[in-house]
Amino acid sequence: MPIRKVGVVGAGVMGAGIAAQVANAGVPVVVLDILPGGAARAVERMLKTEPAPFMHKGAARLVTPGDLEADLALLAECDWICEAIIEQPEAKRALYARLQGVRKPGSIVSSNTSTIPLAALTEGLGEEFAADFLITHFFNPPRYMRLLEVVRGPAARAEAAAAITEFADRALGKSVIPCKDRPGFIANRIGGFWMQSAINRAFDLKLTVEEADAAMGRPLGIPKTGVFGLLDLVGLDLMPHVAASMKATLPADDPYVLGLREHDVILRMIAEGRTGRKGKGGFYAREKGPGGERLKRAIDLWTGEYRESEKPQLESLGLRDLRGLAEHPDRGGRYTRAVLLDTLGYAASLVPEIADSIADVDAAMRLGYNWAYGPFELIDRLGAAWLAKALAEDGRPVPPLLVAVGEGSFYRVRDGRLECFGTNGAYHAVPRPEGVLLLSDVRRRSKPLARNGSASLWDIGDGVACLEFHTKMNAIDLGTVEMIGKAVAMGKKGGFRALVIHNEGEQFSVGANIGLALFAANIAAWGEIEGLIEQGQKAMRSLRDAPFPVVGAPSGMALGGGCEILLHCDAVQAHAESYIGLVEAGVGLIPGWGGCTTMLRRWAENPRAPKGPMPPVAKAFEMISTAQVAKSAFEAREMLFLRPTDGITFNPDRLLADAKAKALSLAEGYAPPEVKPLRLPGASGRVALAMAVQQQVALGRATPHDVVVCDHLAETLTGGRKDHTEETTETELHALERRHFMALLKTPATLARVEHMLETGRPLRN
Structure with missing residues (x-):
């Protein structure tokens, strides 16, 4: 039975959080609370909470709040009703008795308890109710914690457990673990x-x-x-x-x-x-x-x-x-x-x-x-x-x-498969749910097509290769850049039909290895740094211009250079918990691997944006100068780090398979995108941006070095010395990115920011 609408009873921290995650998945949800107005207040509270239960503000519109006494009938349309009230079996059983009068036949009822035995919850409620009842134990906060423990009693229908497992896995992004009805579960x-x-x-x-x-x-x-x-x-x-x-x-x-x-x-x-x-x-x-x-x-x-x-x-x-x-x-x-x-x-x-x-x-x-x-x-x-x-x-x-x-x-x-020891004394293959493709399994059963100390290239089947980063926090260094070039070159020779960029690290990539940049700057190796910036730009262009589709599949942070990699992919299949942004201004720099250029193009081509040369520049300037980071893949779409056509996967175990499917769907008849020049506002645009920065200075929101960084960013985004009547090519914009990146890196204030970030993990406001 497909789950198209969910009801949650109890609008405390757990109940409200479960409802928010259902709404994040795009599924309508009814939330009822025993306190009058309690559910509505819970929704309002969650819109202000950090870390946010909602992945984007629009998800809250899928939540219908109500009062348990007056609005119980709202649950009649729900396929699954999850109870998250006080941990007292009597109170729970009394609620279930009331649900029996309104829920539709075959709908699933579950409790979020972790302390009460299942038998105590269904006592006296009859076989029909017991057949539809499960324990579904979420972990707090429900958006961020992937575990869902499910307990199925002896009378429960197998179809009920299967429906919850399928929905929780694919729609909510949970790893569902079947548990026995024992105290504390697992x-x-x-x-x-x-x-x-x-x-x-x-x-x-x-x-x-x-x-x-x-x-x-x-x-x-x-x-x-x-x-x-x-x-x-x-x-x-x-x-x-x-x-x-x-x-x-x-x-x-x-x-x-x-x-x-x-x-x-x-x-x-x-x-x-x-x-x-x-x-x-x-x-x-x-x-x-x-x-x-x-x-x-x-x-x-x-x-x-x-x-x-x-x-x-x-x-x-x-x-x-x-x-x-x-x-x-x-x-x-x-x-x-x-x-x-x-x-x-x-x-x-x-x-x-x-x-x-x-x-x-x-x-x-x-x-x-x-x-x-x-x-x-x-x-x-x-x-x-x-x-x-x-x-x-x-x-x-x-x-x-x-x-x-x-x-x-x-x-x-054994034979490339992970096996675990069983209670019968034999080894058994560790099962994977249908449709799951893990890079760790690929690594066990095969050797890389190419490898260096920073990245590897793997065959994931059906003519698709996967480029994996494996530095600390997947920071991008020269080895990463070289492997990008190698992957494209191998594909051009007919090695594969499509390329996916993915890894199973906690972060997709935190960007360029700024520690190496600081070391090079301290020994005045400016030529080597500029060479790396130029090689990075070339590598990003090679991804975009490859004769086969390239799909990025991020999870976790994709910052700075990691974001620029995604911006140059033909498509992205992102884990819902992807945090994407161009954060170089935080260390006193600007994006140097095509990030400025690509964000200008994204906002210039956005059908919702006002027309003319200045609006896309202003939007890109605002986002880059303030180092804005999308706090979910849905926010990344709104900020154009992702396109409207890019996909979002809730379960990270399914991310690689979904990205591979997307890559194969693009492979037939593929042609690289056409790159057109941009018309930028020139000097008049720089003046307007400078005035906006001075307003932030007056409000105490911009530091002296912020002004310097913004000046360099403004000149890059407005086209340098060109007039607004002239077109600016990608080659010219990349030259501006390199020049202003290098100019900023040579300033003591930027070097102080880089050093402070490496030492503390926090930006320096100098």
Whole structure:
């Protein structure tokens, strides 16, 4: 059954967020709340919230808010009704009884609960309701967290679970993990236990919060928040509720229950409202110093008072090898070892209780807690035999699954396929949903067509090649530029029908490697820098002018040079969470690889824009000078970083397949685009832009060096010394980009901006 309209009951943070993601997917959604006007206020609040629940303002128009008492009938047209109200089974069952009187036959009802057993939710509601009922556990915030845990009871229709899985996967961009009806399901059962262990062990071994978070961070592939920083993010006041729920639903001898402890300092913090970022600070807090500077403070776990935050000095925390860290004798090493034995031993004991597949467990932890590695992937990094021996030496039980894998590993590659160890003692292929194409799978089964230290070229089938970047944050350097040229040259020789540019990194590309540019500038290697700018322009033109279609497939940040690559593709198939922009002004530069030229052309050809030479210049100037970044692929369309014809994919696992399909659709009868000269306003346009900049200076919004950058940008965008009666060619505009880029790079203020960005990750306002 296709899902064409959705209802959400409960307009709190989770319910409203679920509704917003449904609307982001272009699907109408009804939101009802028990408080009069509560749903309407939730929509208004979300339009002002950062990070934004809505991917673009227009999505809010698909949300119909209403009151539960007066507007229950609005749910009659919904194919799926998701309940997200208070975590009380009686209240939920009372709501479901009311839904029975209005919902249409065959519509699916689900609960967003993570604490109440499914049987308790459907008790007394009859077989018909149970057949249509599921648990659909979203993670907060629903727009950004990809995990959706789905529990199907024994009476539920397989078609209902299939419909939700299909919709959540393709429309909402979720990775759907089937779970068993067990307390906490997968992610919160293991994740909650991990946080509990990490807190307890920090107290036992007398670690500071900074030391504990550093130990729980990079070596384990856990976000840099660690555990105490994570608790600040989610709220300390949730801890007692989670503990109470687990204690009430798990057996008394479960390690989760046995490890439950109350710490006086945490109880005191909660009582005083120090519940984390949403309260008066948490384990960490920010305070203003005597000079107005922001000081980071950290809690002393033994006094409960804040002190100046300290950088951890333990020797073990400098290690990057996980087993080396776990075997180090200092407090950091002993802490890591204890938490790993607790968490990984517990996770291994829970299969098949909570899930039939270790791959599902690992995926749930990666997606629900942003771990780089799931628990069984971490076991493989440590060695399964090492973990079993360490558990036995500590006098702990060794889980049967760990005994069964023995000296082997939980994952292996066989004949180019990724396989995982099963509860039956055999290895099984890690399944991929139909229509999913992952570059990581391509890498396992084949060798690259070409490769250097910065990029690789892969055959992804049907005559389509994929250009992959693999530098740090996929920053573009000379090797990247050279591989772009090589990819085009190989295609021209008949090597493939189309090219897709894609990678599975967290960011598509953060732009040019400004660290290399700073180094070259410091040794006055101006010729080499200008040569790289010219080579980059040539590479971008080669993408656009190739005799085959080129499709960009970004996810995450595509900034600066990364954005310029997309601007020179024939088409883009973007992940919905793509953040695209020309941000060079933030480091005192202007786009130098055709970004200025292409944005001028985009706005000049935009049928919605006013006609004449000045409007496209003004729009491009506004966006580039203020380093505007689209906060979703939908915003990127509005800002013309993407065309109206470019596609948007919600599930990143489907992005490469969608981009390949788009490339093949363009391949038949393909011809490169025709490039026409532009008519630009010249000197009169520069004067108008200069006046606009001076207004920003008067308002305190532009710094002295902003004015310098804007002057160079204005001359580039208005055509240099040409008059508005003359046409300006692409070659002339590229020459202007190079000249003004180099002029700015030679200024001390720009070099200071570049250095500050590299050191702090933030722009310098000089």
